[in-house]
Amino acid sequence: METKRVGVLTGGGDAPGLNPAIKGLVYRGSELGLEVIGLFDGWRSLMNPAPEVLPLDRETVRRWDRDGGTNLGSSRTNPFKQVNEEGEAQDRSHEVAENVERLKLDALVVCGGEDTLGVAAILAQRGVPVVGVPKTIDKDLAGTDYTLGFDTALRNITEVIERSRTPAGSHGWVQVVEVMGRHAGHLALWSGVAGQAHLILIPEHPFRYERVCHLLSARMGQSDLSRGLSRRPRYAVIVVSEGARAEDGEMVTFDDRHDAFGHVRLGGIGDVLAKRIAAETPYESRAVVLGHPQRGGAPSPIDRIMGLMFGSKAAEAVADSDFGKMVSARGIAPACEFSLVDLSVAQRGINIVDVDTYYDTDRYHLKGLGM
Numbered sequence: 001m002e003t004k005r006v007g008v009l010t011g012g013g014d015a016p017g018l019n020p021a022i023k024g025l026v027y028r029g030s031e032l033g034l035e036v037i038g039l040f041d042g043w044r045s046l047m048n049p050a051p052e053v054l055p056l057d058r059e060t061v062r063r064w065d066r067d068g069g070t071n072l073g074s075s076r077t078n079p080f081k082q083v084n085e086e087g088e089a090q091d092r093s094h095e096v097a098e099n100v101e102r103l104k105l106d107a108l109v110v111c112g113g114e115d116t117l118g119v120a121a122i123l124a125q126r127g128v129p130v131v132g133v134p135k136t137i138d139k140d141l142a143g144t145d146y147t148l149g150f151d152t153a154l155r156n157i158t159e160v161i162e163r164s165r166t167p168a169g170s171h172g173w174v175q176v177v178e179v180m181g182r183h184a185g186h187l188a189l190w191s192g193v194a195g196q197a198h199l200i201l202i203p204e205h206p207f208r209y210e211r212v213c214h215l216l217s218a219r220m221g222q223s224d225l226s227r228g229l230s231r232r233p234r235y236a237v238i239v240v241s242e243g244a245r246a247e248d249g250e251m252v253t254f255d256d257r258h259d260a261f262g263h264v265r266l267g268g269i270g271d272v273l274a275k276r277i278a279a280e281t282p283y284e285s286r287a288v289v290l291g292h293p294q295r296g297g298a299p300s301p302i303d304r305i306m307g308l309m310f311g312s313k314a315a316e317a318v319a320d321s322d323f324g325k326m327v328s329a330r331g332i333a334p335a336c337e338f339s340l341v342d343l344s345v346a347q348r349g350i351n352i353v354d355v356d357t358y359y360d361t362d363r364y365h366l367k368g369l370g371m
Contacts, residue, residue: 004106005035006318008056010070011042011077011116013292015135015149016299017307018111020065022072024311025109026056032319037103042075042112043119046096047082051103065304068152068297070111079119093119097128107318109311111135113147114346117326121343124324131317132326132343133310137295140184140352143345144328146336148310149295151302153180154191156294161195161237164288168235174216174277174285178270180294181241184352187294189359189366192239199236199364201273203243204353207364212238212273213281215364220283236283240270305334313338 008025010018026036038054039045045052054060054072064071079093100108107129110120113136124130134144137153157179168175177197181187185202192200198219201207220234245252252268270287277285299307306329313327317340326343329336353359360367 003033003035004318005037005104006107006109006315007037007039007053007100007103007105008072008109009039009042009045009111010072010074010135011110011112011119012074012135013076013113013137013295014069014074015137015295016068016152016297017148017303017310018070018072018135019061019067020299020304020307021111021133021135021148021311021314022056022070023061023064024308025315026061026311027058027308028312028315029318030058032315034315034318037105038072041073042077042116043079043096044075044077046099047077047079047092048099051099053103065308066298068299076115078115080122093123093126096123097126100128107131107323109133109314109318111148113138114141114350117141117343117346121324121347124343129318129321129323130343131314131323132346133314134326134328134346137187138181138184139186140182140350141346142349142351143326143341144351145331146306146329146333148303148307149299150186151306151333152297152300153187153295154194155300156297157187157191157239157290158194160288160290160294161191161197161239165196165235165237168237168286172220172235172284174220174236174238174274174281174283176238176240176270176274176277176285176287178240178242178268178287178289180290182243183350185241185244185359186351186353188239188241188244189353193366193369195237195239197237197239197365199238200366201238201240201244201364202353202359203241203245204355205359205361206245206247208247209273209276209280212364213277216277216281216283238273240273242269244269302333306336309334309336309338313340
């Protein structure tokens with residue numbers, strides 16, 4: 001059996017399921033004659049004259065499927081846009097290809113989201129042997145129904161929503177929970193349903209502040225004292241994607257800086273919404289921004305299984321020299337149908353919430369639930 005030397009890297013934001021994917025690659029690769037080399041810190045490693053590497057065998061990765069994040073480290077490095085000391089953007093992608101040859105790699109397995117796999121797609125077009133594994137807690141990659149990290153993040157967010165309900169209910173607050181989701185509201189919608197949020201605001205459908213306040217008033221209106229009901233108003237929980245915006249406004253940003261892929265850092269819509277509610281209604285409103293902990297912790301059973309399967313399928317693609325492809329999972333995880341799609345598919349738009357099917361644009365909630 002011909003031995004192939006394979007490099008594996010993880011890029012972009014960390015996500016539960018990456019370490020299981022690496023384990024799946026190593027375990028299945030050992031059966032197919034693959035020698036796997038871990039590359040640290042994403043694309044950054046392959047722009048280093050002496051890349052830091054870690055040989056990976058079954059014993060090394062034996063317990064990795066239990067770990068969250070990525071044991072290889074990650075970065076938001078864009079080889080096609082590296083800023084030098086003079087502040088000029090440079091294309092250093094040739095260094096990636098040179099290091100692939102220097103390390104005598106027969107293939108690269110790249111675990112990442114739209115940006116990381118976008119780099120992989122261009123390199124594949126230039127002849128670099130690449131196989132992609134889809135990862136993003138937002139679940140917004142085209143070409144696949146599942147991306148690593150989504151299920152764990154969904155679990156984490158739902159727990160916070162449930163715990164937010166206790167103080168909100170005790171004090172009669174409107175609790176606003178801001179979650180990740182730049183362009184796609186999958187996390188907000190399904191965590192909001194699971195956590196029984198009253199309102200869910202997603203990027204796919206701009207909301208109106210007036211409508212939010214009206215729906216809150218309908219839920220938390222004054223009690224009927226003639227029937228002996230409590231004076232205390234009811235509480236409400238609102239889940240909002242970081243990329244959600246009002247009809248008359250833009251997406252709220254943390255600051256005006258952009259990363260290597262041109263993305264501005266979002267954040268703050270939860271606080272803006274809470275302040276508007278407090279100013280325009282009689283209800284006290286507070287915001288909590290989950291931030292990076294929502295993708296932290298050990299991977300859920302779904303992400304462990306899917307990671308192992310994604311890694312295994314990537315190993316088979318390398319063994320078959322089926323490069324320039326991304327592993328795709330269609331169906332409901334983990335009982336999915338796995339296949340390979342062209343890496344360019346991941347760049348053809350994004351996977352967003354089907355508003356017509358799932359989202360009630362009048363009630364700002366899942367269709368059919370009447371929350």
